[in-house]
Amino acid sequence: MLHYYQYRYRAFRVALAALLRQLQQFSLMFVTLFFIFIPQLIIGVFFGLGKLVSFDSHEVAMKVAFGFLLLQSLLLQAIKPAITDARHRAYHLTLLRSRFHQITADWLLLLVCHVLFAAALLLGVSMGTATLWQAPQLPGFMLAQWLFALALLYRPQTLLSSLLVAFVAVWLAPDIQTYLAVSVLWLALDWVRPRLKLAAPQPQLSSVSFWYYVIKEYPWMVLWRAGASFLALWAGVIMANERPDLLHYYTLMILLVNQLWWSSLYLDTSKQVMGRRGFWRSLGLDGQIEFSQNALIYGLCLISWLAGVVLLNGELFTVSVIATCPLLTWTLKHYPQRFAVVWGSVSVTLMMIKVLFL
Numbered sequence: 001m002l003h004y005y006q007y008r009y010r011a012f013r014v015a016l017a018a019l020l021r022q023l024q025q026f027s028l029m030f031v032t033l034f035f036i037f038i039p040q041l042i043i044g045v046f047f048g049l050g051k052l053v054s055f056d057s058h059e060v061a062m063k064v065a066f067g068f069l070l071l072q073s074l075l076l077q078a079i080k081p082a083i084t085d086a087r088h089r090a091y092h093l094t095l096l097r098s099r100f101h102q103i104t105a106d107w108l109l110l111l112v113c114h115v116l117f118a119a120a121l122l123l124g125v126s127m128g129t130a131t132l133w134q135a136p137q138l139p140g141f142m143l144a145q146w147l148f149a150l151a152l153l154y155r156p157q158t159l160l161s162s163l164l165v166a167f168v169a170v171w172l173a174p175d176i177q178t179y180l181a182v183s184v185l186w187l188a189l190d191w192v193r194p195r196l197k198l199a200a201p202q203p204q205l206s207s208v209s210f211w212y213y214v215i216k217e218y219p220w221m222v223l224w225r226a227g228a229s230f231l232a233l234w235a236g237v238i239m240a241n242e243r244p245d246l247l248h249y250y251t252l253m254i255l256l257v258n259q260l261w262w263s264s265l266y267l268d269t270s271k272q273v274m275g276r277r278g279f280w281r282s283l284g285l286d287g288q289i290e291f292s293q294n295a296l297i298y299g300l301c302l303i304s305w306l307a308g309v310v311l312l313n314g315e316l317f318t319v320s321v322i323a324t325c326p327l328l329t330w331t332l333k334h335y336p337q338r339f340a341v342v343w344g345s346v347s348v349t350l351m352m353i354k355v356l357f358l
Contacts, residue, residue: 001096001101003095004092004095004096004101004102004105005101005105007095008085008105008109011082011085011088012082012083012085012109015079015081015082015085015087016079016082019078019079019082045116045119046119046123048064048067048068049068049119049120049123049138050123051064052064052065052135052137052138052141052176053123053127053135053137053138054135055176058173058174058175058176058179059170059171060238060241061137061176062169062170062173062176062179063170063234063237063238064238065141065144065166065176065179065180066166066167066170066234067231067234067235067238068116068141068145069144069145069148069163069166069183070163070227070230070231070234071116071231072114072116072117072145072148072149073148073152073159073163073227074224074227074228074231075115075116076110076113076114076149076152077152077220077224078224079113080152080153082109082113083106083109083110083113083153084106084153106153110149110150110153114145114146114149116145117142117145117146117149120138120141120142120145121142123138124138124139124142136177137176137177137180140177140180140181140184141180143180143184144180144183144184144187147184147187147188148162148163148187151187151191155190155191157190157195158187158190158191159187161186161190162183162186162187162190165182165183165186166179166183166186169182169183207280207285207288207289207291207292208292210272210289210292211269211292211293211296214269214272218268221265221268222265225261225262225265225300228258228261229258229261229262229304229307232254232257232258232308233254233258233307233308233311233312235254236250236251236254236308236311236312237311237312240312247312247313248315248354249351249354249355250312251308251309251312251313251314251315251318252317252318252321252350252351252354253347253351254308254312255304255305255308255309255314255318255321256321256343256346256347256350256351258304258305258308259301259304259305259321259322259324259325259328259343260343261304262297262300262301262304263297263301263325263328263329263332263343264332264339265296265297265300266293266297266329266332266333267332267336267339269293269296269297270293270332270333273289273290273293294329297325297329298325298326298329301322301325302322302325305318305321305322315358317353317354317358320350320353321350324346324350327342327346328342328343328346
């Protein structure tokens with residue numbers, strides 16, 4: 001039995017190290033550019049959790065709760081393969097017959113990685129039992145955190161539907177307690193329902209429909225970007241209520257970060273193009289597939305930018321964000337290793353112009 005847990009720990013470390021190597025360029029850039037704000041981000045997490053304990057508006061508390069649930073889903077999805085050892089999971093039963101130890105190892109590794117749950121737990125412990133009785137929404141939120149995390153590991157479809165219900169319930173639930181109860185109840189009911197298999201349309205293969213099949217096969221490369229963009233906009237909406245005087249600065253930063261997500265999609269799509277370059281060349285469509293790839297990237301960047309401008313009342317200066325999209329895609333095409341530096345330089349330049357001259 002002990003050998004299985006030792007194996008899971010070592011596999012987790014190897015997978016996590018591989019993930020960190022992939023993110024090394026971006027993590028270094030973020031630390032370099034935003035190291036001043038890291039303490040504020042940590043404080044912001046506890047400030048948000050504090051909004052669940054003491055709040056003036058139930059609507060704000062529900063928005064914060066949904067934001068945390070969405071954020072944890074994005075973070076845990078990135079390290080889900082490391083938690084579950086997805087690459088070798090089919091061989092686990094050859095090491096140990098019982099699934100009990102497999103699930104136990106999953107839960108232990110999930111507990112190690114779930115920093116937002118740990119932050120909520122730390123806040124709850126610091127409050128004490130007597131205070132927690134006066135704020136039952138915090139234990140309820142922690143229960144929702146854990147159940148949503150388990151759904152991510154074992155029932156991804158349930159997680160997506162539960163996040164959708166949690167989003168809609170923000171405007172329908174009368175208070176935070178009801179909101180958490182509805183979210184958890186829906187997740188529990190959806191967990192036990194039979195799985196649905198829907199037949200997806202099968203359009204004829206072309207330079208345009210090719211991307212439909214790519215996204216269908218690898219939906220996560222679009223879903224995590226959509227979730228991250230939505231979360232950034234969601235945070236902007238909350239900031240608009242809390243600090244409307246600083247919204248024009250937050251809006252520019254949110255648009256720049258969202259552009260980072262969507263322009264980096266060029267890297268994922270290029271892998272699909274390069275792997276089938278000979279096929280498209282044999283059909284004489286290699287130029288069309290490259291054009292459709294650029295159209296896909298520019299279109300998604302434009303949609304993300306428009307959503308931010310509309311929801312956050314963006315100023316005319318924010319046009320400069322979408323204007324830099326061709327530069328970023330050109331960098332990704334010719335010098336992908338310098339993409340983080342170029343995006344960081346563009347972001348700092350635009351922020352400095354905004355602060356100093358506008």
